[in-house]
Amino acid sequence: MPEIDSETVTMEPPQIFVERTLAIIKPDCVDKADEIEEIILRSGFTILQKRRVHLTPEQTSDFYAEHYGKMFFPSLVAYMSSGPIVAMVLARECAISYWRELIGPTNTLKARETHPDSIRALYGTDDQRNAVHGSDMYSSAEREIRFLFPDSIVEPIPAGQAAKDYLSKVVNPTLLKGLTELCKQKPEDPVKWLADWLIANNPNKPRINEPYSIQEPN
Template sequence: FCTLQKRKLQLSPEQCSNFYADQYGKVFFPNLTAYMSSGPLVAMVLARHCAVSYWKDLLGPSNSIKAQRTHPHSLRALYGTDELRNALHGSLSVSTAEREIRFMFPEAILEPIPAGQRARDYLNLYIKPTLLAGLTALCKEKPADPMVRTVVSVLCHTP
């Protein structure tokens, strides 16, 4: 994972109610909002390919007691204490993650990671010209250091 944003904050009970609005009406909702507003937390935006599903796998079951039995090496098994105090939060889906990122980081600009032809177009437009100019300059310079010279030679003569 790559950490794109990180912020330490303390949510009010009202903010917790808004964040966990999908849990409203459930028996544990008052305890959840009270607990989540009882002290500071660290919110992060993590990025990688299929980030939501990988993060959910690392977290394990939301109930830490169950996680200790069924997924003993998961983060919630290691750091959580029960179903309410499960140590870490993870978005359930990409759309939920987008909503939660906007909630915790209102200034964040969410852009999809390009794939397929869009990725190739981006690389050709922005990365390739810069890389080509840098490698061309290195090839012309012919560095004195034998290790650097070898690397430059390989880079300059690899199609």
């Protein structure tokens, strides 16, 4: 077997991507929202967006369209539209699977047996009134986040070496110039000065290279 020269071997660092998922605190647990959010934050999640909303039966039917025709669908729609919910976009590495693990099995009784520290075991009462909802896969998370947060952009967030490479290539050169000039100028309000400098020196700012003329209206 040929020898490997350890000095010439470079190991690529693992690529870590922060993932997003949708969490919903269901109507009968909204009064426990602060407690549940505390569990979420202690578990390493970041809450990117949050809103309290009362869905209509029609909106709820659209949200759970994949369950249309199932026996429990009418009661699910009635329950989830019976009061306000708290919807949150959560982020962390492998957010979807970690959130599913944290909330526990769908059936609250089973959750209490197999995952006694899960959110559903602590706050749920049955299959439907099981305290919280969590997206089960990436495509579901994308659809559900867009449903409840229409302006949200659903893309993986680069982290680790990927983020460092991006900042090094795209952000740092311009930022370094700005910081250097900032040190020379020593303005009274350095943050505002730097913000204005970045706007004026944005390398991606559109430029008009061809001559143009402005015609006044008659």
